[in-house]
Amino acid sequence: MRKRSLAALGMTVAALLIAMPALAVEPSEMLKDPALEARARTLSRELRCVVCQNQSIDDSAAEVAHGMRVAVRERLVAGDSDAAVMAYMVARYGDYVLLEPPFKARTLVLWLGTPLVLVVAGLLLFFAARRRPVVPAAPPPLSDAEKERLQSLLKR
């Protein structure tokens, strides 16, 4: 019985090891130079797979993502800087290929819209709070009729 449970444990561990997170990057694509490969992986995580809406080419198994990963590595091997590799991709696929949109006139609303709403809302809140007195004004004293009614209620 004990042997059996040990075997089961072994099988479980083996299954977990085999089921490591699947990588989209295929072994045949990887560079031998670990430093270059690390740079390629970093760049790949910032490049959008153009047929997958919101997945980086590092995560995607699409045909075009494969081609783009290979191209990134080729540019790096050819001696391109990281910025040159990104420019190479933007020249072919446009800004859409960048997962982080660049800061330019067309994207001003995207970058500044939310902070602007926060600042405006904060200012409105600030002035609204200042206009309202912190201690509420004392209620007007009771009229004679009210005093009488109060007395009659308390006596009951």
Add this chain to the structure above:
Amino acid sequence: MNSRALYLLPLLTLLIMAGFFGWSLMSGRDPASIGSVMVNRPAPPLNAPALRPGEPALTGDLLKTGKPVLLNFFASWCTPCLAEHPLMMRLREREGVTIIGIAWKNKPEEARAWLKKLGDPFAYAGTDFDGKLSLDWGLSGVPETYLIDANGVVRLHYHSPITERDLNETILPLLRAGK
């Protein structure tokens, strides 16, 4: 501000959103379209081995003949390519358009068999098995079609199979204007 007027704010928000959604539906805006940076730029290089045996390899000179051409990327494994294939045949046979075909990530013998079975609309056919040529064209998949004008400048880039409507309303008028 009058506190009564504040109650109209949700309604105003609703109106703005309804207006935006209505405009999105009516204007034909396609949120899935990723645009193309190729349009209005000189055509990228077009160096590819010939798909059909015995023919010379493709070069960029094919785009500078003084006549507009269509460039179509396809693959035998691609179903939308099958859907647009009759339109390609019509362009060649009835309209006399020069079409250059490039088989993308497709074994040449399979691409050739596909063309043999369905008909071959291509005046020139090349192969891009590893996808390197297509990367320079900003290709995202197949089928994609480019119109290159008489001066070798890209004028249209379709990220999808072309339709009868694209053909009649955009491609053919442009081709006729270019001749």
